[in-house]
Amino acid sequence: MKIIIFDDDPTGSQTVYGCPLLLNWDEQTLEKAFKQSSPLIFILANTRSLSSVLAVKKTREICSSIKKFFLSKGYSKDDFFYISRGDSTLRGHGVLEPTILAEELGPFHATFHIPAFLEGGRTTEKGIHYLNGIPVHTTDFGRDNIFGFSTSDLAKWIEEKSFGMIQAKNILHLEIKQLEMAFNNEDGFVSLLTFLSKLENNISVVVDAKLPHHLEILASAIKVVSKEKRFIFRTAASFINSLSGLPSNPQSTADLVSLKSKNNEFLYKPGFIIVGSHVKLATDQLEFLLIDNSCEGLEIPVSKLADIFALEDCQQAIIELECILLSKIHDILDIKKVPVLYTSREEIKFSSCSERMNFGLELAEFMAILVRKITNKLGYIISKGGITTQILLQKGLNFNHVDLKGQILPGLSIVKGNSGQYDLPVVTFPGNLGNEKTLLEALKLMESIS
Numbered sequence: 001m002k003i004i005i006f007d008d009d010p011t012g013s014q015t016v017y018g019c020p021l022l023l024n025w026d027e028q029t030l031e032k033a034f035k036q037s038s039p040l041i042f043i044l045a046n047t048r049s050l051s052s053v054l055a056v057k058k059t060r061e062i063c064s065s066i067k068k069f070f071l072s073k074g075y076s077k078d079d080f081f082y083i084s085r086g087d088s089t090l091r092g093h094g095v096l097e098p099t100i101l102a103e104e105l106g107p108f109h110a111t112f113h114i115p116a117f118l119e120g121g122r123t124t125e126k127g128i129h130y131l132n133g134i135p136v137h138t139t140d141f142g143r144d145n146i147f148g149f150s151t152s153d154l155a156k157w158i159e160e161k162s163f164g165m166i167q168a169k170n171i172l173h174l175e176i177k178q179l180e181m182a183f184n185n186e187d188g189f190v191s192l193l194t195f196l197s198k199l200e201n202n203i204s205v206v207v208d209a210k211l212p213h214h215l216e217i218l219a220s221a222i223k224v225v226s227k228e229k230r231f232i233f234r235t236a237a238s239f240i241n242s243l244s245g246l247p248s249n250p251q252s253t254a255d256l257v258s259l260k261s262k263n264n265e266f267l268y269k270p271g272f273i274i275v276g277s278h279v280k281l282a283t284d285q286l287e288f289l290l291i292d293n294s295c296e297g298l299e300i301p302v303s304k305l306a307d308i309f310a311l312e313d314c315q316q317a318i319i320e321l322e323c324i325l326l327s328k329i330h331d332i333l334d335i336k337k338v339p340v341l342y343t344s345r346e347e348i349k350f351s352s353c354s355e356r357m358n359f360g361l362e363l364a365e366f367m368a369i370l371v372r373k374i375t376n377k378l379g380y381i382i383s384k385g386g387i388t389t390q391i392l393l394q395k396g397l398n399f400n401h402v403d404l405k406g407q408i409l410p411g412l413s414i415v416k417g418n419s420g421q422y423d424l425p426v427v428t429f430p431g432n433l434g435n436e437k438t439l440l441e442a443l444k445l446m447e448s449i450s
Contacts (some may be wrong), residue, residue: 001226002034003081005040005103006062008048008092010385010393011430012085014413015119015241017249017406021415023393024400025065026088027072033401039244042085042404046390047091048147049361051354052178055093056100062102075219078230079104081243088117089131089141089237089432090149095161098234102202108232110172110199113154117236119410120433121212121328127173128152143430146353156207161322166204174218176208180320183217192221207237215242237411256406256414257449261424262381267423269379270333271446273439274371275342276388285344285384285439292440294447296336298328300367302344309362322370329374338443341367364388366442368396375381375422380446382427384439389428396420408445409438 005012013021019038022029033041044433045062047055070077082105083137091281098111121132129136135152136142151157155168174195181188199205209215219242222231222383233239260268273295275286289296308317325341332339342362350356368391371381377395383389393399393415402415411433416427427442434441 001079001223002039002084003043004086005043005083005240006097007042007044007085008087008097009046009384009430010044010239010389011167011413011428011433012043012427013040013404014407014430014433015237016111017247017251018246019404020297020401021404022401023390025062026400027065029400030066030069031073033075033112033238037396039246040209040240044390044393046265046387046394047358048087049364049387052093052096053120053358055097058226059097059100060104062226063101067104079235081226081231082215083233083235083240083243085240086115086234086236087141087432088115088120088122089136089139090115090129091144091147092158094234095158095166099162100234103111104230106202106228106232109229110196110203110204110205112205112207112231112235113158114207114215114233114235114239115154116207116215117228117411118209118215118238118379119213122225122236124154124208125155125176125210126204127152127206128140129157130165131198135222137141146356158204170203172199172203172204174186174206174207176210177216178215179208179214182275183213189217189221192217196221196225199229199231202232208240211413212242214236215239219243219245226284227331232377236312239447240289251406253445254449256425257413257446258296259405259416259425260446261337263381269377270336271380271383272374272378273338273339273340273384273443274367274373274392275340275369276305277385277432278343278345281429282384283436284436286342288436289340289439291411292443293337295340295443296332296427297340298325299331299391300325300341300343300363301436302346302348302363305363305366305436306348306359312391318366322373325346325370326373333377338447341370343367360387364391365395370399372396375424378424380425380427382429382439382442382446383407384429385431389426393417393426396431397426409434409442412438412442
């Protein structure tokens with residue numbers, strides 16, 4: 001059974017490989033994806049960059065396209081698993097999106113909330129979600145300017161994000177002890193099957209997970225009852241791997257790095273790094289990276305760009321700034337260093353969340369178009385930040401879909417477009433992943449073969 005993942009940014013495939021990531025969902029693109037042997041199809045909806053109103057609109061549009069495709073090919077919506085992939089630190093439209101999917105593709109017997117991303121230190125125990133052992137609402141992610149939240153108790157979080165429409169007291173909890181029993185003995189597994197078979201009326205279920213086998217045994221049980229029960233899932237990346245059952249990635253890191261583009265003399269072209277993510281961890285990684293003498297930073301002045309975007313006729317000013325930045329990029333490439341294009345780190349105040357989001361999209365598009373103009377000189381790109389990466393792939397490189405090749409580091413995937421226009425890999429790097437050294441480590445890996 002194929003698994004269709006509605007991904008709210010392009011980083012949710014970070015535990016799997018060998019599958020298509022769709023940036024478009026027209027019939028032709030869907031047909032190509034469904035013909036591939038992979039059990040996974042990712043649809044990069046990028047809804048985390050949108051307001052709730054626009055996220056709902058886009059989700060319904062995608063569902064409409066999928067239902068039309070199913071009708072034309074004789075598929076039933078019951079033939080697939082559906083996952084709403086969201087952030088492991090609980091940002092995004094974590095309750096709204098699976099609700100809309102349920103309306104469009106249901107009915108379902110239950111919605112499972114599984115935000116654990118074990119590879120990245122995101123775990124859930126006794127219904128509380130943690131980041132490296134710290135309740136996630138106490139971290140910078142809980143204080144996010146757009147998607148902030150006040151509790152790490154997932155049942156209470158669902159109530160908060162649903163504005164009380166789903167009450168915490170009515171939410172079920174699948175605990176670690178239940179999953180351990182199911183994993184360790186047959187009676188425990190039967191008990192888990194019984195629990196799943198009794199779910200009705202799209203009830204919300206919060207799932208604990210600290211170790212891979214917690215998710216693997218749940219996935220096994222879900223597959224057993226899938227003929228009689230339909231479930232929808234709001235998950236981070238780890239459960240996708242468990243449900244798909246994919247074995248370990250057969251490609252080595254060296255194989256993945258060797259996907260870099262070459263010049264006419266069959267030498268690898270230089271790399272390029274783009275950092276759009278503005279979370280504290282991304283800033284720490286950027287600062288650590290820029291200490292290394294193999295690269296050279298190039299800052300985009302965000303305040304200046306905001307002033308330009310506010311002009312009634314801003315096109316000439318944008319072109320002038322592009323020319324300045326492109327000249328500096330060429331200078332960096334000429335001295336054999338890796339350019340690091342990044343947004344300035346200051347905070348800009350906006351009158352509303354929607355205005356902030358719109359500016360973020362405009363900024364990402366500016367960066368993507370800038371990169372497009374030098375792509376023929378590059379051998380690879382490391383793209384830091386979900387929105388940044390989505391816009392780069394879609395509007396910068398003009399891909400309809402990309403193929404996921406594998407991970408060079410936990411959570412850092414290499415994707416490659418299929419249009420032939422730009423034959424270079426892109427490392428997709430979530431904003432909230434790793435430690436301060438991870439961005440530099442990614443660069444060193446990509447430069448390890450020359």
